[in-house]
Amino acid sequence: MIERKWPCLELILILVMFCASEIAFVNASVIGALDLPVHIHLSWQQSDMSSTIAVTWQTAYSDSGTTIFYDNISRGGDSSLYTYSATGTVHTYSGASGYVHDTELTDLSPDSTYYFICGGEKGGYSTERSFKTAPRQPSHLTFVVGGDCRSNSTQRDIMSNAMRQQNPSFVETWWKQDLIKHNGMIFCKV
Numbered sequence: 001m002i003e004r005k006w007p008c009l010e011l012i013l014i015l016v017m018f019c020a021s022e023i024a025f026v027n028a029s030v031i032g033a034l035d036l037p038v039h040i041h042l043s044w045q046q047s048d049m050s051s052t053i054a055v056t057w058q059t060a061y062s063d064s065g066t067t068i069f070y071d072n073i074s075r076g077g078d079s080s081l082y083t084y085s086a087t088g089t090v091h092t093y094s095g096a097s098g099y100v101h102d103t104e105l106t107d108l109s110p111d112s113t114y115y116f117i118c119g120g121e122k123g124g125y126s127t128e129r130s131f132k133t134a135p136r137q138p139s140h141l142t143f144v145v146g147g148d149c150r151s152n153s154t155q156r157d158i159m160s161n162a163m164r165q166q167n168p169s170f171v172e173t174w175w176k177q178d179l180i181k182h183n184g185m186i187f188c189k190v
Contacts, residue, residue, distance in 0.1 A: 034124035050110035065120010
């Protein structure tokens with residue numbers, strides 16, 4: 001039988017090593033925690049749909065970022081590669097589940113596709129998304145609108161496919177994620 005001179009010291013060292021590893025894990029989790037944009041959607045704040053677009057998204061914290069990096073060439077989500085950027089505002093309201101970020105892009109070229117990411121350094125950025133501006137003199141635009149299907153995903157998929165077959169210029173729905181999945185674009189394809 002081996003006699004241990006300092007059995008308490010071994011226990012203390014084990015506890016210190018365990019606590020140190022837990023602290024490192026917690027710090028890494030906190031540092032790595034992002035507040036990525038959710039509920040990203042496009043709209044207009046002005047009547048000029050050929051050279052402006054407003055991007056709105058939600059985050060859990062007010063300081064997560066109100067920046068959009070954008071370009072007419074896909075940059076794969078690397079914020080340092082986009083040619084243009086714009087900064088917007090953030091607000092909340094009573095009963096909100098987070099903070100709403102609004103950023104408007106102006107001086108866009110008509111009838112052009114743009115790629116963008118939104119968010120900020122602190123909260124992180126969205127994946128790259130795209131939209132197309134309206135032509136200066138549109139001859140035909142198809143606009144489709146859908147409502148909330150609650151938990152009926154089968155009906156939602158049927159509606160999403162029917163809307164997609166119309167090749168809409170702009171889509172506004174309550175189930176936008178399904179349309180993103182089907183169209184491969186953000187909520188509008190103006």
